Amino acid sequence: MKQFLITIAGVFVGLLLFxxxxxxxxxxxxxxxxxPAPLAAHNVLVLDLREGLTDQEAPVGLRLFSPASxxxxxxxxxxxxxxxxxxxxxxxxxxxxxxxxxAAADELRGAFKRFRAAGKPILVFSQGLYADGxxxxxxxxxxxxxxxxxxxxxxFQVTGLARQDVFFKRFFDQHGVKADYQQRYEFKNAVxxxxxxxxxxxxxxxxxxxxxxxxxxxxxxxAADRALPEAELKARLEAGPYDAEDAKAKGLIxxxxxLTDAQKAILAxxxxxxRLTPFQSYADERSSNFxxxxxxxxxxxxxxxxxxxxxxxxSPLGGGETIYSDNVAKAFNAAIDDKAVKAIVFRVSSPxxxxxxxxxxxxxxxxxxxxxxxxxxxxGTYGASGGYWISSQASEIVAQPSTLxxxxxxxxxxxxxxxxxxxxxxxxxxxxxxxxxxxxxxxxGPMSPGQRAAFAAMIDHIYDGFISRVAxxxxxxxxxxxxxxxxxxxxxxxxKSLGLVDSLGGFYDAVDRAxxxxxxxxxxxxxxxxxxxxxxxxxxxxxxxxxxxxxxxARVDGAADASPAARAILGEATDAGLRExxxxxxxxxxxx
Numbered sequence: 001m002k003q004f005l006i007t008i009a010g011v012f013v014g015l016l017l018f019x020x021x022x023x024x025x026x027x028x029x030x031x032x033x034x035x036p037a038p039l040a041a042h043n044v045l046v047l048d049l050r051e052g053l054t055d056q057e058a059p060v061g062l063r064l065f066s067p068a069s070x071x072x073x074x075x076x077x078x079x080x081x082x083x084x085x086x087x088x089x090x091x092x093x094x095x096x097x098x099x100x101x102x103a104a105a106d107e108l109r110g111a112f113k114r115f116r117a118a119g120k121p122i123l124v125f126s127q128g129l130y131a132d133g134x135x136x137x138x139x140x141x142x143x144x145x146x147x148x149x150x151x152x153x154x155x156f157q158v159t160g161l162a163r164q165d166v167f168f169k170r171f172f173d174q175h176g177v178k179a180d181y182q183q184r185y186e187f188k189n190a191v192x193x194x195x196x197x198x199x200x201x202x203x204x205x206x207x208x209x210x211x212x213x214x215x216x217x218x219x220x221x222x223a224a225d226r227a228l229p230e231a232e233l234k235a236r237l238e239a240g241p242y243d244a245e246d247a248k249a250k251g252l253i254x255x256x257x258x259l260t261d262a263q264k265a266i267l268a269x270x271x272x273x274x275r276l277t278p279f280q281s282y283a284d285e286r287s288s289n290f291x292x293x294x295x296x297x298x299x300x301x302x303x304x305x306x307x308x309x310x311x312x313x314x315s316p317l318g319g320g321e322t323i324y325s326d327n328v329a330k331a332f333n334a335a336i337d338d339k340a341v342k343a344i345v346f347r348v349s350s351p352x353x354x355x356x357x358x359x360x361x362x363x364x365x366x367x368x369x370x371x372x373x374x375x376x377x378x379x380g381t382y383g384a385s386g387g388y389w390i391s392s393q394a395s396e397i398v399a400q401p402s403t404l405x406x407x408x409x410x411x412x413x414x415x416x417x418x419x420x421x422x423x424x425x426x427x428x429x430x431x432x433x434x435x436x437x438x439x440x441x442x443x444x445g446p447m448s449p450g451q452r453a454a455f456a457a458m459i460d461h462i463y464d465g466f467i468s469r470v471a472x473x474x475x476x477x478x479x480x481x482x483x484x485x486x487x488x489x490x491x492x493x494x495x496k497s498l499g500l501v502d503s504l505g506g507f508y509d510a511v512d513r514a515x516x517x518x519x520x521x522x523x524x525x526x527x528x529x530x531x532x533x534x535x536x537x538x539x540x541x542x543x544x545x546x547x548x549x550x551x552x553x554a555r556v557d558g559a560a561d562a563s564p565a566a567r568a569i570l571g572e573a574t575d576a577g578l579r580e581x582x583x584x585x586x587x588x589x590x591x592x
Contacts, residue, residue: 043087043277044270047075048094053104054321055349055380056301070280072104072380073301073347076111076507078283083118088282089270091115092263093124095142099134101381102214102402103492107506109144109221116146123147123266125259128154131241133162136218137402142253143225149255149262150244156252157241161211169197176420180446181413182456184463188409188487206488210404213491217401226251295342295520297511298335298373298529302328302346306353306386308360323350325357328390331529332364336371341527343518344368344375345510346394352385352407355462361390362469369395374517378510379403379501384489388500389466393473395517397501398510399492406500408470409487410463412455418444474499 049070057074082088091112112122122145129135139158142148150156172179172194179194186202199207223230228251236250244256255262267274304321311324335341346365368375374395377383383391383399384407391397399405418428428444440451447455467485471478476499484490484498495501503509515524 042089042271042274043282044090044092044266044274045078045082045088045279045282046092046094046276047279049100050094050096053100054303055104056303056321056347072107073507074283075279076107078279079111079115080508082282083115083120088120089274090120090266091122091279092266092276093122093142093145095124095126095129095138097126097128097130098132098138099136100138100141102134102137102140102217103379103381103400103404105137105141106217106221106400106402107380109141110506112141112144121147121266121269123149123262123269125149125151125262126154126253127151129156129158131157131159131162133164134214136161136215136237140218140221143222146225147255147265148253149257149265150247150253151258152244152256154244155241156244156247158237158252159240160238161215163207163211165193165199167193167197169193169195176418176423178416178419178446179413180416180452181411182452182459183487184410184459185486187489188407188411191411191413194415202486209494210489210491213494214402217491217493295515295518296338296340296525296527297514297518297520298338298341298344299526300328300331300335300344300346300529302361302390303349303380306350306357306361306390308354308357323353323357323361325354325360327530328361329364332361332368335529336368336373338527338529340525341373342520342524343514344373345378345507345514345526346375346391347378347380347507347510348383348387348391349380350384350387350390351382351404352387354386355389355410355466358386358389362393365390365394369393374514376510376514376517378507379405379492385409389469392470396503396510396513398503398505398513399495399501400506401491401493401504403492403495404489405492405495406484406490406498407487408466408481408485410459410466411487412459414441414443414447416443416446470500 051070053075054071055073057071079091082091116122124142124145124147126142126149128151129139136158168177168179171177179191181191181195183189183191186200187206189200189203189206192200192203196203219230219234222228223233226233228236236252240247242250242252244253247253248256255265257265263276267276302323304323306323306325308325310326311322332344335344365375377391377394377397377399379387379391379397379399381403383397383403383405388405388408421428430439430442430444432438436448436450437454440447440455467478467481470476470485471481474481480499484500490498490500492501492504496504503513511524511526514520
């Protein structure tokens with residue numbers, strides 16, 4: 001008994017030390033990670049784009065848990081500051097071997113060109129560019145540097161854009177799975193892989209439409225930056241692939257050499273005594289970029305799928321960025337109440353999400369305008385579906401040429417799994433009381449004719465509301481919006497010609513438009529609005545989210561031994577989790 005008590009006490013003390021010690025260690029790590037190292041007197045910043053990118057920066061308290069440490073906006077802000085900083089003499093960029101989001105390449109290309117216009121050299125170094133879909137956008141960014149190097153014998157495979165979709169229809173038919181979905185309308189193709197075994201004509205037209213527009217943007221940009229006729233550039237690229245030496249001979253890159261040679265070359269351009277400095281060390285220095293004289297422009301960010309509620313820190317077990325409508329509305333309300341704020345720049349990068357969450361955010365945009373504070377949208381990689389809903393009634397919309405936007409449409413439905421599970425001896429049964437629609441989302445079978453009619457009326461109502469909001473915000477006849485809607489995805493370049501966006505450009509172009517609309521002369525003070533959790537709050541939320549995930553995993557693992565009632569509760573909890581994540585298998589959603 002004595003040994004047992006000693007063992008129990010030891011376990012308790014160990015758990016106590018773990019629960020206290022690990023958070024303290026993590027908090028100390030956060031504090032050290034967010035403290036920038038001192039800079040040398042003369043620096044060449046080293047930007048490594050192989051590490052992945054988000055569109056916007058994570059809050060300081062979440063950066064330890066963020067899956068990507070760099071963001072397009074963070075890089076652009078740091079370069080904006082660096083172009084006037086005497087301590088910065090140049091930029092060395094390590095390119096990814098694959099593609100990057102086309103709109104991100106557009107945005108950073110503009111930042112590179114402004115940096116070079118300030119008299120500061122850029123050198124990009126590549127160990128190969130491989131045909132993985134969006135690699136032409138990586139090359140577009142490289143061409144803007146004016147000095148592109150490749151490692152000897154590296155592969156240059158910039159021959160065009162490609163994408164691939166997996167269609168499940170025949171698999172579902174084989175195994176008895178019914179995809180019971182409805183779309184508004186034929187271009188709203190997110191669920192097409194569940195409904196068909198190949199591209200429909202509308203699906204093919206939509207995909208090739210935006211892909212062709214992105215490719216044309218790349219050709220236009222590279223031809224201008226490398227001073228080549230566009231037709232000649234296109235012919236050379238599409239005749240590839242090449243090795244580095246052939247790419248140089250054809251005028252597609254500037255130099256072939258090792259990384260050490262490239263480093264020496266950019267240091268020599270930067271001036272005597274220059275040293276290589278990690279880009280993030282410089283980016284972590286928060287300085288006068290956000291403390292300028294003049295009026296205040298609020299900056300509110302929104303990246304990811306749009307959901308109702310208030311979010312917590314991400315779990316280390318997975319999950320991407322999410323836009324929570326309560327958080328964004330709260331940020332808008334704070335900016336409205338702040339008398340110093342004269343205008344708002346709303347940075348949006350979202351492929352869609354919940355229609356009700358989108359409407360809550362749009363209401364906040366309207367409230368800001370009603371308070372006399374113009375709202376200018378700056379679109380990142382996406383401003384599509386729900387991402388366009390929340391943008392549609394802003395004062396102005398600024399998008400990149402390759403931003404994927406529009407997708408004005410709705411889809412929704414469920415998977416009916418009863419027949420599929422029946423093949424394995426699993427029978428799904430259900431009970432209900434009340435109206436016919438009460439079990440419309442049940443997974444045992446497809447919707448009844450009455451349920452489908454009610455469901456169709458519901459998504460028609462959402463679609464009509466989407467059309468009316470766009471028509472009012474963009475000052476277009478509803479019939480015209482219906483003609484260009486139908487779930488069709490457009491690039492920013494195409495959307496501008498259709499009247500869905502006002503101008504092409506990046507974040508600082510949106511800032512300039514916000515200043516003009518608000519009558520701000522000279523420089524503006526940029527102030528970020530939004531919840532900024534402390535490292536302790538971020539850790540608390542992350543641990544809580546992890547505990548919930550682990551708890552669900554434990555319940556799933558033990559489900560075989562659970563009672564029928566317990567299994568029923570587990571099934572309801574799983575469905576609730578899917579609803580919480582905005583899963584389209586359960587309900588209609590404004591999504592791409």
